[in-house]
Amino acid sequence: MTWADNIGAALRGLNANKLRSSLTVLGILIGVAAVILLVAVGNGSSQAVQNKIKLLGTNTITIVNRGRFGRGPSTTGTQTQASTITAADVAQLEDPTQAPDILTVSPVITASETADYQAASTSVTVTGTTPTYMGAEDYQLEAGQQITSADVTNHALVVVIGQDLVTNLYEPGTNPIGTDISFGATQFQVVGVLANKGSSSGEDLNDVALVPYTAAEDQLTGYATSFTELIVQATSSKTVNAAENEASDILASDNHTSVADLPFTLINESSLLSTSASTNETFTVLLGAVAAISLLVGGIGIMNIMLVTVTERTREIGIRKAIGAPRGAILGQFLTEAVMLSLLGGIAGVTIGLIGSRFRIVGVKPVVAPTSIIEAFFVAVAIGVFFGFYPANRAASLRPIDALRHE
């Protein structure tokens, strides 16, 4: 009995009961498609978080003064004393012996300004900072150069502008480099243009203009007692939490207080997101498990149908044995039928799963994991073998005379 004979006989057997066969195939199809789709949805939402982490910048912690940006000042009297982030704090944080896991510290002063260039005018958030800011926040230069340490020292009136300013202030095709734009009364010379950066949770990352913080203090905000915030960049993604601890320790000792009473908030967004990413992974595993159960149920469906088939065709089995079918041939025939059901279900399930994953599901763009396709497919086939074996073996073990007498 060759493979071709076996497959031919199996197809004829399945064809004899089209509706029954289709429903059984449907069981496996749903299982396989569910595995592929749900894992893809889980993957998609993990990947969305990963992308957010990438947009955030590289391994940064944002330190903001709670008095100004926190959840509102406490009404109990002692808290009214203004806590400040000063240049001295920055110097300590930057010290590699005190804070080995901190790579850079960028002070930030922001001011909302109206930017004018010739007749055009637009509002912009001006960020006064140091050269390390661009690296920490993952900004790339499209043209020109960035702010230098010398610019900071010299209180130079230079600006690196984001894409929003380019489109809002300049005629298309104009090169902004070298032009002067004014924020209020002060003219700044454009020295660089930032590359386009997407938006993160509604915040337009292209709405920026970077100037030396010394110049911002001079011209825009007036001498401030404190920076608006500090962007602390850790040496690597693994040291973000260590860097956060070092920063809070240093700030606590500078302010003669404990870490718990620190008047600053340290926002470690990447750690929040990686928590949510790992939650997502758990979620993906859970979804996959639920889908795998439906695949298992499909397998039980195969077993059920094959048992019915064997019972129905007991007489046929008797005839085949009477004309010399060896046990192995009967086993092969019914096992092939079972595997054929699961194979068809597997192929159809992969197809449906792939089609389904082209659509957005509950707000998530599914990302198909190639391994989930291969796994679901082979598990489906293995299920056919596993659940088909018992009924097939039952058929093969029948004694010819008993099978022939079966009504």
Add this chain to the structure above:
Amino acid sequence: MTYLGNGQAPLLPSELSAPDGSAPAEQRTAPVIALRQITKTYRLGEVEVQALRGVSLVIERGEFVAIMGASGSGKSTLMNIIGLLDIPSHGRYWLDDVDVRNLDELALSRVRNRKIGFVFQSFNLIPRTTALANVELPLIYAGVKSKERRQRSEAALEQVGMTDRMHHLPNEMSGGQQQRVAVARAIVTNPSLILADEPTGNLDSRSSEDVMAVFADLYAAGRTVVLITHEADIAQYAERVVRVRDGLILSDERMVDATLARPSLGSAP
């Protein structure tokens, strides 16, 4: 039953005497079938049914034997044992000098496939499968390649006069046609032994004649044919009639008029 006096010593089939007291077995070629003291007991809950009570029978190569008897006398039970579909409760059975007790399941299926062609009263064609595919089936199990399979199946169908119904399904054929396809399936592997359990039991007389003509041809070609019937005119095709009653052989006689048994090919009235 004189040989029972031999005590424990196993008896070779050749030592069994021929039923009609003619020449002893060892002077002829080895018998195809040798049964010694075959019994078969069915147990239905508390009740025991003795279908065979000790049947000894020798059938030589090339014989055409009819087994006759009333319904329930044990004919089918005997035939199923001869055809290796069932096993006796006691007694021994040599098929072509091989004690079938020594054959394992795989060997039994191989013997059923190569040496025996079985024809049933109820045709037993596989449903939803064409005549040709039904006839090809034993050859599939014999491992014959598809091209040769096809040729041999067509030849077998031609032999039973069913060439024009080759691609018909069983439910598209009359009983006589189905039975002829079943005969084609039984002979397609060129078995030396053809067993038929009331092959004409479900057929009208016209179809019965068609089917019996095929058996007569096979007998004429030298095959051993064992056939169960309770119709006297069917038994007349045989050269030897064994009568069974209550699980025992009642009589075993050679037909005086054996001319009926060898009609010339295709000249049936």
